[in-house]
Every structure is written in structure tokens, then in C-alpha cells.
Amino acid sequence: MLSNTFAEMEINPDDIRKAEEVLIDGDQFDEERKKFINCMNTLDLLAVPGSGKTTALLAKLYCIAQQMPLENDAGILVLAHTNHAIEEIEKVLKPICPQLFSYPNFVGTVQSFANRFIANQACFELYGSYIRKNDDEMYLYEVEKFYRILNYNKNPPALKNKLFGIANRDFDGTSKEKENNILEFLKSCSFDLEGRKIKLGKTTKIAYTGVNQNYYVELENWKIALLSQGILSYKDSFDISKRYLKLENAQSIKSILQQRFKFVFIDEMQDLDQDQVNLIENVFFTQESDTVIQRIGDKNQAIYSNVSDSGDTIWKTRHEVSPKIYTENFSLNNSHRLTSIIANLVDGFVMDRDDGYKVIGISAHQQIPPYLLIYNDETDAEKLKSKFIALIKNYGLEENPKNTTRGFHIVAWTTDKEEDSDKWHLRKLFPEYSKESKQKKEDFDCLRKYVFLFDHNKKTFESIRKSLLNGIIRILRIENIYMDEESKKHFRKSSFIQRLKDNSEQTYHDFNQKLFDWCYSVVVNKNYEEIFIQYSNYVKNELCELFPNFSVSKSSNFINQEYDYVPICDLGDTEDSKDEIQIKLGSIHSVKGQTHCATMYLETDYHNSETVKLNVEIIKETRKRQQVLGNNPLFFQEQNFSHLNKARSNETLKMMYVGFSRPTDLLCFAVRKQNIENDIEKYKASGWHIEFISP
Template sequence: MTIPLITPEDLAELQFLTPDLDFTDAERQAVLLAAGPSDVNAAPGSGKTTVLAAKLLLLARQWPHDRRGICVLSHTNVAREEIERRLGATAVGARLLTYPHFIGTIHGFVDRFLALPALRSLGLTVDVIDDDIFAKKAIARAMKKPSLWGWAQNDEGVKPLVGGLVYRGADLVLDSEGGTLPKTTAKSYPLLTEIKEQLTSEGVFRYADMFAFAEMLLTNFPDIKVQLSRRFPLVYLDEMQDTSWEQEALLARLFDESVVVQRYGDLNQRILVGKGDFAQLSFPREGALPISTSKRFGPEIAAAVSGVRVGGNAVVGTAADVHPPTLMTYTTERVGDVLNRFGNLVLDRFNDEQLRRGHIKALCTRKQGDAKQQTPGRTLLDYWPAYLEQSKGNGGRSERLWSLLSQSAELRVGGISMHSRAADAKRAVVLVLRAADSPHIKGLRDGSQLFRRLADAGQDVKGIRRLCRELATASNLGAAEAGRAKAVELFTQYLHPLLPVGMSTAKFQALPVFQAPEMQPEQEANQRACQVKRGDRLVEIEIGTVASMKGETHLATLVLESLGHPSRRFDLAEALPVLAGLKLRDPKMSESILSQFRNLYVGMSRPTSFLCLAVNQTRVSADCIVALQGKGWVVETLA
């Protein structure tokens, strides 16, 4: 199999193909020229996905095969959309967006080529693949069984256990992502098995179930590996740090030694792999190519980020420094005022135009916990108790139609970009079509694939695009009765061709999905954001976990300290002496604390201009404060 080689002469073409980007540095050029199997370990803000897209553009110009293609897999739709946007901007690059090539998420690839064929071979169909929906349905069934209901009254871990029921391995062994199952001889075990089997027969699955069905197909039909290897002789894997051992083992079974596999990621951002054997994860292999320069921030933030890395090269910030990193120390009594003080620091540093264009966010590794004996600063709820009510929501914001359609009239209030609005609009359409039991979206996981799914089904997508545009640009459709009535009319007008045969307008408009919310969307939004006002000026701080903001870029970021589990150590108490240069990170540090450092690395690498850390003053020494000030940090005291 001949794979086109990229030469130094080819790199000169990038100035015409991507005139807005610069790939002249040695590290990026080495990545672009790499021809064989290789790993790329890239710093946050280095533009690794953009580098990959540029490499694909060069390959597209020379790709000689009509039935063999390039496979590009990522964990996130954001990365996929970035690649598709770059490729779609040129006629040559657009060739890679169609057969025989595949660009999508790992989950999408597994579903399309393995899991869904496996399910069809078993006579099963898919209604929905969604963790939240599965959990809601599973728990509802469990609470109708007296013995499980009684168990749940005495053990708060039962509902997460039931909601997380999942298949593992080629033999479809029952497991749970929400806890440890009882022994197979326990009286509750057959009940749990029954719940899982019932939902399976109804086509309701968790995301991880698809990997088990994929393993089943590969075990029963090993020749699939040969077929996939012939179809895709060149494979790129993005966001490798988020790949679990289970996923990595499956990916290794998909392609043989004839396939060139190149993997991109950042080992320091490995925070989403869940349970598993970290020692078996192979990324990055020895000799990985680095991209150590970040275009997101300047040297001062880069030095702070480098201070909490667990491996790899130090991050080099090539942007200009804007504001020095800041440490906010607070007394226990003032923990509830931390967000307000941060808002005022932001107002001191940025004008209204900068605030309008940028994201201001506060993040914490842990949302909630049970360490009541520890000094506050333990979880997000210590700083913003209202977040708990939002986290208790019925299935999450992505499952509530009117929450998705409650955007402000301002296109960037609260950091809500038009991209986010468009994503919410497509998700809203999926929720309505799913509620109507539309046959055209069976198995559709989220709104990112809506247009493609409908086009593949031979449906006219123009009307749905128009609907999504109207939903995204309208203001506060979900906030009041008049707005909700207007939204229902829009759904009725545009979705009629996609509804089941015989569904009347009256029946459609009476669907439960259109019922008025118990909690007003603006109240819910207030639980996710903190508004700080000073005179006639205002800044809105979006609040969330580190994991929820992974991959984002902010104007200013507040990283709130948290108590680790199971380490029972505070992350910043461990990290600040290292950042101050008072001690080196312990090379024998436990995996639990290493995970806390990786979360700090992700959180601290979000901002372009202003990084602030908040720590209880009882957990930082005077020597540490002096040392940080000597390194250029500003220290703010909230007492």
C-alpha cells in the first residue's frame, strides 16, 4: 500500500492552503513530515488539531486511492468539527469528508463499523445511546421493585450503581460504571440483570455498551480486522490522553501491522479515562514528537502550567504576557466571597469590550463530596452552593428542552457563543424528534450528527437547518410562555415531514417534552453563573468542573482548590510549594495525587490573559507566598 509522503517542498504549499497559520517552527514541521507510526505529545494551546488538519490537507492533494481512505478519530466533536472546517474550506481538503475516508469520534467509528452491525446480528435495534437517559430509565424501573427500593433507602450508592449498569467484554458481562455489583449469588443480582436486559430489548444503551458489542463482533468475526486495515491504511488518533485502557485495547484490535497509526495528545491532560489500569496505557511512547510551544498564553502562565505537569517537556508560552498569575488566599469565613472577589479582579483588568469577546470562568476539580470534617475549600459547593440544585436537575441541562432554548438576546452574554447556541439548537431538535419517536433518528446520539443522519436517510435538510438557525438566533424562547409557544410552532412547521405517519399536530404539540419547566431556565442559568456588578459594569462568571471545561480557551480563569478522593489531600496545598520552587514533586507520588496535578494542569492552562488560584489561607505558608511573589505572582488576601 502506497501512502503519499509529505516533503519539505510540500510544506511551502501551506502558506497558500492555510495563509492564516504558521508552521515554520522545527517541532511542527517534524510532525508534518513524520511518515511512519509515531506519537505527538502537544502542549495545551499548541494547535495540535490544527497541525493535524494541515497534514491532512497536504495528503489530500496526493491521495491516489478511490476505495481506501484515511481514518481520523477523536474523542470530541469539537476536534472533529475543527478538522472538518479546515478541510471543507478548500476543494482539495473537502475530498476527505466523503467516502472512502472517515473523520469522526472514536464512539462514532465503533458504532458505525462494529457495534451497530453486532446489534443487528442479534436482532436488536437502537432507540437511544445516552448515559443520562439510560440511568433515568434504569433507576425508575429499579424503584418499582420493592427490594431494590428498600436497598436504596439505606444506601445512597444504589441509584448510581443501577444507573451505571453496563456490558463489558465480548461475553457482555454485566458491570456498573456507578459502583460495584453485588455477588451473582445475591438476591438483587437477578433484578439488576433483568433491568439491563429489558432496556437492551428496548434499545436503550450506555455509551460504553457499544464497546462491548464491538468486542463481541471482533471476537466472532476476526476477519473484520483485515477488512478495516485494507479500508484504512492510514489512521490518526487525536486526544489520545482521554483514551481508556479498554478503548486502547479495542483500537489495537481494529488494525494490523500494515496500517500506519499516528497518535496525538497530551499526557498531562489525562483526566477523563475513568477506572482502569493506568500503567497499561501506552501513550506517549518513547521518542514521541513534542509540540511544546503554546500560542494561547505568555511565558508567565506557561511557567505556572509547567510547574504542575507530571511528564513531558516544559510548556513554552509564545503569546505576550497580559497579567501576572495571581494567588487569592481566603479565610474560612470568606469562602463564599471568593467568586465575587475574582469578579472584581477581572473588572480591574479588562474593559467591557474585552469581557464581551472573552470567556470568564471558575472551575474546580470536584463538584461535591462528603468530607465534612475538613476546612472549607473542599468542593465547588463550598464556593457556590447553588450549583448543587443545578446538578440535581432532571437528567442534566442537555435533556431539558427549555433550558437549551433560553439564550439571552446578546450573542455573547455569559460566554455563550453562536457555536454553543447552534449546538444547543440541534440538541433541542433531537430531543423533540426523539420524544415524537421519529423513525429518522433511531440511535442518534446527539445533535452533532443530525444533519448528516437526515441527509443519509434521503431527507431534505434545508428546513431543519433553517429551524436550527431560527432557534439559535431567537432570544429566550424557553423563558416565558409566549416564547415557548413560538418555539412549539416552529417545531411543528419544520419537523412535520420527519414525524411518524399519522401523528396529528395536536398530538405532537401535546408531547411531554413541550411541558412548561418546573424551574425557570433563568434560575437554572443563575445556578451555573455568578454575576458580579460594580457601578454600571458587570461580569458574568460561568462555574463548573475542570472536566466540563476541558478543551476550552478563556480570557480569565479562576482555579478553586479542592480535596482529592481518595487521596484526602488538597490539590493546591500539594502544588503551591512546587510552583514556588520550595520543593520538587515527589517522583513516587500516588496516582490519586498525580490525577489532582493533571486536573490543575488542565484548569491552569485555559486562560489567555489572567490566571487566578484560590486557596484557604490555612493551607499555604508564609514562605510559599514570599517565594511565589519572588517569581512574579500577585497575592490577594480575602480576610
């Protein structure tokens, strides 16, 4: 393995100066940060929240972009796990270096890279179809559809009996829960189609042992049929890429990619799951490759894939794996985002403390102590928000435009639950939070959502047009109306439009006119209800002219299902609150990587509440000995229990580490009284300011 040789490129100091102007208001990067920006070798950079990892990466990308086109028409590849992380990079760099976002460079999620450069071709060569759907929700729908047609049979054992046994071994729940376990298994299992094994994680659950195993063959056929239609779960993209890259005739793909991408940068590296890490290594980290790979992140913030089967973080740094070749990891000391008081609190949550890893806040902002906001129940929600706003005003935070740009955020771990759930969640307090309206989804569980939940940020009709067409395609799919009966190929938007044209120019013209009117009415006049009626009437009454076999039967629930639309969640959106402070609502996942001015972390239930999960017993009570609890970072103590590998507590450490480390100025923690009643004095003594929202 090469330690690295592609080090000819030198960053121009003048470009660093310009980057400082653009990225950190003309401040100067210190020597440590400049060393990272200048380094053109393969490396891993790990550092605390707010230390400026992303900023330093942006500076480096800015400097490289100034030297484009690169020698031999080489490009750079910039990857992250989430769309959010990519959008942050685009937001800053697209306006000032658009060349970074066009050929031969690629900036995107690991998923989009895998699909575009490997999985799409793999799917075509292995299964005869390019990828048409790559979406876990759509995949779940396929799983459910398949499950519904299965029947029980004891002898010989039918697939349904087998699945029931596999998914519900030692499980004592209701029949609904058992059914959900089967669906969950079908959704999550992976298919080793070469070895003819079906696995969950690393464990083989069903292996093909002979021709009489009809249930195995049935499941395998279903999977192959999906792949042949280009319907893939997210994980499938990596499974088929891995398979494809092993083939003799795919070897050229690796060398083409290595030639094209001489630099690979991965931000938020800790979020990648094992498949993603392996794919990048498999393509770029080979004996013959001279591609430079720089991976940037913070293991303590791994809130996505986070742990391997052994309980360790998935990302193993080069130094961990080959300390002789890679003598150290890069690091950046100090957090520019955090004040020392917030940094002290946040530091107690650290799980993975490499040498010198300590959260030290060096921001010169005023030292505002963290606030504990204690409330009773959901009827206090508005008072809670008002208190947050009052604190923002009290410290004059809204007066600085930079603070307003960074924003004032209420964040929570669990954002959404069913209407009647007693599990605490963000929407229970703030119904204006609507997760689905924030997501740019293409497929939904009822027709109404196709009219209401298109991507409202798009100012053109493109998004609503797509959404309305997707709704029709979904109905045709539910009703088993195929584009081609024999191959059972489903319609896509383009083939549906083609069918209209094939029917007659007039049909096509009439439909287009209708579609335009619907789009106009929804986007311009916001006539959602009226258009939903017209749209669903079209489906019920006019689609049959195009497809004589069509009638609404299986899709009737899908069409009639109610959905209460709640307009977008930013509270400041309403007219009469124009001058008010805008409070944004979001999940911890959605604000990862962001810098806020003020953050209110709302405690919610994920299995249990955060405060409960941080009460960790480290010594059990016996007749002779008292129970001993671990250090609680909520009391500004350094946690000492993560080595016990209690999964719920450890994920809480990471989630709160991310949530608490967002604000430059004000951190509030909102908890229900019943959860912390006995600990209020401890909070006070440790440094929190206590505010009771209601008596």
C-alpha cells in the same frame, strides 16, 4: 505486527507552506514539526501543552486533504474522545478542506466511530435492534426504573437483597446513600453475557452458577431487554463491539475498515479509556493490517479516563510496548502558547516526565506574572470578575483582536452542585453559569427542561422541535405506553409521528401546526413560560385522545417539577454590555485543548479544594521526626509526590496542569482567604502577584 509499510504518500512542501499561512499566520514550522507533518508511519507524538500538537496535526490533515481522492479510494479516520476536540478540528478545517469530512473519510469521536461502524451492526445482529439510545443519563433513568420495581426477600434471596449486599459491603451510611450505591453499581457494572458474569471493573460481582440463581437471571434478562430495545450506555457500545468482533462472521468488518481507512489519527489520545484504546487496536493494529496509526497527546493532561486499575496512564506508547520496533516516541519541544513565566509555574505540575519532557515557554508575549486573587466568599464574585477585567485592561489585552478571539475565561473543576451545597463550585459564584444549557442533551429529568434547554445555538427550529418531541416520548415511556404492547417496544419520535398519521391526517396536521407554533414562539418570541403551559396542557389533556390508556400518573412529578432557567452564561450577551469585555465561564474539561488570552482558575471543591490536595505529606510525623510535606507546584516547585499514588492529589496535578496552561498572557488563580491564609508569604516569595479582592 507490522511496524508499518504504508509510507508511499509524500507531503507536498508547498502544501505545508499554505498550512503555515492558514494555521500560524505565515510563521514557519521548525524542522521538528515538519518531521512530524511529513512522517507517514505509525507513531505516537507526546508533547507539552501549547507545543502545537493539534496545530501540527491540522497541518498534516490539510496537506493530506490536498491529495484526495487517495489511491484505491482509501479514506482517513480522525478521532478524539470529546466532541469539543472534534469541533475544534471541524472549525478550522471544514471551511478549507470540506473533502476531509465526507466519504470515504470519517471525523468524529471514538464513541461515534464505534457506534456507526461496529456497535450498531453488533446490536442488530446480537439483539435484534439497531441502537436507539446511547446516552448515560437515559441509561440511568432505565436503571432507576428497574430498581423501583424490585422487592426484598430473604429466602430465597431476591435480587434486591443481593444488590444491597454487593453495593454496600462495609459501607456505613444512610439508607438513601445505600440506595444510591446500588444505583451506581447497576449503572456501572458490565455484563459478560457469554461467560454469564456481572463485573465491576475487572472484578466479578455476580456469576451464574446454576438454575436456582433467579436473581442473576432477573438481572441478565433486564440487560438483554434493554439491548433488544437498542438502549445502551456508552460503555455497552464497546462491550458489544468487542463481543461481535470475536465472531467468525464479523471478521470481514475488520478487513473492510482496514481497507477503507489507511490512516488513523487520534488527537488527545490520553483521554481515551481502556475500552476505546482496545477497540482501535483490535480493529486496526493487527498482523495483516497496513493502516497507519498516529496517536497524539500528553499523558500529563489525562483528565478523563486517566488511570488503569494499576494506577498507570492507560495509553502505553508503541515505544513503551515494543522499543525494538518503535525506537522512540515523537516529541515537540517548547510551548508556543506559554510565556516562560507561566511555563515555569506549569512545569512543576508535571507527573509523567519522559526524557526531555519540560515545559519551556517560548512565546514572545509580554511576561505577566501570575496573579493570586484572594477573596472571602461568594458575595465577592462580582468584585472578583471586575478585578479580572481590570487586569485584562491594565495590560491592554483587549486591544488586540486575536486576544479577543482567544477569549477571557473563568474556569473551575467543579461547576455545579445542588442549590444548598456548601461545596465550592463555579455556579455558586456565577449563577449565570448553567451547565445544562451549554450541553446539547436530548434527555432531561423534568419536562420544563425540554422547553428551555434545547440547543440554542441552532438557528433553525430543528433543535426545539426535536426537544419537544423528546419530552412527549419520555412521558410515554414513564407511563409505560408502548408502540407495541407485546414486544414492549417504546415509541420513538418517528413512530410517534407515524401514530399521529395512522390516527388521521387531521390529527397529524393539527399536531404539526401546534408544534410549529410552539417552536416559533420559543425561538422567535422567547415565550418559554407560556409555551410550557400549552405544551404540558397538551400532554395532560390531549395525548389521551391518541392513547386511550394514557393518563398522567407516574409522570406527574416529572411534568410538575420546577426548574429555574438561567439564560446562557456568556456574560457579554446582554445588550448593555456590548462594549464590555466578554468573560466566558466553563469547566476545565470544556476548555481542554483551547488557547485563551487570559484565564482565571477558580479554586473549587472536588472532595476538597485544590490547595488542600496539593499539601501532601511525604514523611509522617513521629515523636522523633517532624512531618515533611512534598514540594508544592503552586510555589513554583517541581512536585515530588506523585509516585505515592495519592489519587486525589494526582488528579489535582493534572487538572491544574490543564487549567493553568491555557493562557497566552494572563493567568489568575482565585482562592478563598481561609484556604491559603497561612501561605500568602510563600506565594508572594515564589513569584505570584497578590491581590486582595475584599478586606
